[in-house]
Amino acid sequence: MRNTAKITTAVLAAGALTLGLSACGSEDDAGADTSGPLTVAATAIPHAEILNYVRDNLAADAGLELEVKEFTDYVTPNTAVQDGEVDANYFQHQPYLDDFNEKNGTDIVAVPGATVHLEPLGVYSDSLKSLDDLKKGATVAVPNDTTNEARALKLLEANGVITLKSGVGYEATPKDIESNPKDLQFKELEAAQVPRSLGDVDAAVINGNYALEADLSPAKDALVAESPKDNPYGNFLAVKKGNEDDPRIQELAELLTSPEVKKFIDDTYDGSVVAAF
Numbered sequence: 432m433r434n435t436a437k438i439t440t441a442v443l444a445a446g447a448l449t450l451g452l453s454a455c456g457s458e459d460d461a462g463a464d465t466s467g468p469l470t471v472a473a474t475a476i477p478h479a480e481i482l483n484y485v486r487d488n489l490a491a492d493a494g495l496e497l498e499v500k501e502f503t504d505y506v507t508p509n510t511a512v513q514d515g516e517v518d519a520n521y522f523q524h525q526p527y528l529d530d531f532n533e534k535n536g537t538d539i540v541a542v543p544g545a546t547v548h549l550e551p552l553g554v555y556s557d558s559l560k561s562l563d564d565l566k567k568g569a570t571v572a573v574p575n576d577t578t579n580e581a582r583a584l585k586l587l588e589a590n591g592v593i594t595l596k597s598g599v600g601y602e603a604t605p606k607d608i609e610s611n612p613k614d615l616q617f618k619e620l621e622a623a624q625v626p627r628s629l630g631d632v633d634a635a636v637i638n639g640n641y642a643l644e645a646d647l648s649p650a651k652d653a654l655v656a657e658s659p660k661d662n663p664y665g666n667f668l669a670v671k672k673g674n675e676d677d678p679r680i681q682e683l684a685e686l687l688t689s690p691e692v693k694k695f696i697d698d699t700y701d702g703s704v705v706a707a708f
Contacts, residue, residue, distance in 0.1 A: 489692075552657045571615050659707075
């Protein structure tokens with residue numbers, strides 16, 4: 432969900448939310464060779480951490496050579512998959528992918544059976560102890576990409592802060608607010624920038640992965656957070672359509688939804704990331 436990506440020091444390429452350039456062919460014939468290393472794009476926390484756990488602890492025994500490349504935005508990982516620069520990505524949920532494909536003419540799909548985890552969206556504040564403390568005219572920062580902005584507004588609605596117009600779905604914006612008793616002002620920012628805005632706003636609705644990167648815990652620091660029950664925002668492994676049956680992809684999907692990975696998620700993130708399988 433943004434512009435140029437900044438790769439971590441472990442990566443030597445440019446991109447976002449991707450795990451790397453595919454070592455099994457050129458960009459023009461990406462996906463044709465399924466015998467080389469599998470390169471996956473991901474954001475750092477928790478996606479790359481989970482992939483690195485699989486690479487370091489499970490992949491070798493499964494005969495899988497896994498390469499992980501980290502990115503900091505929500506756009507490049509998908510464009511890199513579409514262009515064949517990487518084999519797969521792991522960072523997004525279905526509403527976001529549907530919106531991305533529609534707006535960009537891409538044909539990226541979720542790998543069946545490879546929904547790995549949920550990062551509960553939360554409302555955070557440096558100054559408030561409860562949403563009830565929001566004053567009239569207070570400013571709330573929200574992600575500016577289509578699906579996560581709607582998700583943020585729905586979280587506020589679920590907690591009685593605003594009311595959205597009947598029937599609005601995953602594309603709701605502040606224009607779709609029907610009732611705003613406290614006359615809240617909404618500051619729309621790129622998702623990665625929202626945690627940095629906490630000192631400048633009264634409250635901020637932050638994606639789980641960016642909360643973790645900012646040392647915020649959805650389980651402990653959020654004023655309110657999403658419930659995992661019946662939540663459509665599980666994050667999954669995704670590929671360009673037609674590559675779902677690549678045996679390397681199938682092997683990684685199985686490893687990502689293994690008991691070992693569930694235990695790693697439970698032990699590492701203390702409720703800030705929740706296994707979805």
